[in-house]
Amino acid sequence: MTGLLRYARSEDVALSQNKAHGFAAHNALVHYPSGAVYSFIPKNACSTLRYSMARANNCIAGPEDWTWIHLNNGTFSATLPELVRAPFSFTVLRCPHARLASVFLDKIVDKTPELWQLYRLTRDGFDPDGLSFRAFVALLEGEDLLKVNIHWRPQQDFLVYERYSRVFALEAFREVAPVLRDEIGFEVQDARSLTGHGTDRVELIREGCFADMPxxxxxxxKRDGRLPAHAQLYDAPLSARVAGLYAGDMTLYATHLDAKMLTFPEFLET
Structure with missing residues (x-):
């Protein structure tokens, strides 16, 4: 069975009014054939897994329908009985440094709505073309913006349970498909070719520091088919700052997974 509900007792209110639990429960999706619950975390292979979930739950037929998932994040959200009765639960965690770098290279560099949300919330407080990764981190530190968008919101906020049947690492994602197939009959369908997410289609630059490149x-x-590897967006001071900003996620990762897979395990709090 699944573990204790992580945030149910975090506020002295009716559970229906508990914002932390409500957020986590909204992002807990039910695989109807098995009753299993998947907590999805943006930038952690969530498009692949949400696409796979939509196919498993007989809502889409195949690749031609993949954009359906973007309008249906809450369609499979678990009810309280479904959360409590789930026979299996799983989630995917990612190194916080790599996740934040991925957000920046995807959402901010491509000027998707996430960039313009930041622009509005800072009262047009930066030059969208001149924003660097270091300046982006400073915005998250100083403007109370860490939780305003799900793509960089801390991963721990998405977890509805204290314990999961399986916690996977994005850094070892190849392990996910066979386990889910064996445990709950869930078939993972790779959606990267549909979404265009990820760095598998570009040449990664693994030398130099790009923290201050606008x-x-x-x-x-990116238009030239090249991007810095995630680690190259950092220098030591910036690595330390992001480790502090996501200290809870660093600890969460190390608790469930091999800390050596973190980009900068030396900044893990002991």
Missing amino acids: VSELAAL
Whole structure:
């Protein structure tokens, strides 16, 4: 069976009014054939797993319908009985440094709505073309913006249970498909070719530091089919700052997974 509900007792209110639990429960999706619950976390292979879930739950037929998932994040959200009775639960965690770098290279460099949300919330407080990764981190530190968008919101906020049947690492995602097939009959369908997410289609630059390169220059690199590897967006001071900003996620990862898979395990609090 699944573990104790993580946030149910975090507020002295009716559970229906508990915001932390409500957020986590909204992001807990039910695989109807088995009753299993998957807690999805953006930027952690969630498009692949949500697409797979939509196919398993007989809502879409195949790749031609994949955009359906973007309008149906809450369609399979678990009810309280479904959460409590789930025979199996799973989630995918990711190194916080790599996740934040991925958000920046995807959402901010491509100027998706996430960038313009930040722009509005900071009262047009930065140059969208001139924003660097270091400046992006400073915004999350100083403007109370860490939780305003699900793509960089801390991973721990998405977990509805204290314990899961399986916690997977995005860094070892190849392990997910056979386990889910054996445990609950869930078939993982790779959606990367549909979404265009990920860095598998670009040449990764693994030398130099790109922490201060503006969005305009990073976008030009991307158009040329090149991008800095996630670690190259950091220098030591910036690595330490992000480790502090996501200290809970660093600890969460190390608790469930091999800390050596973290990009900068030396910044893990002991």
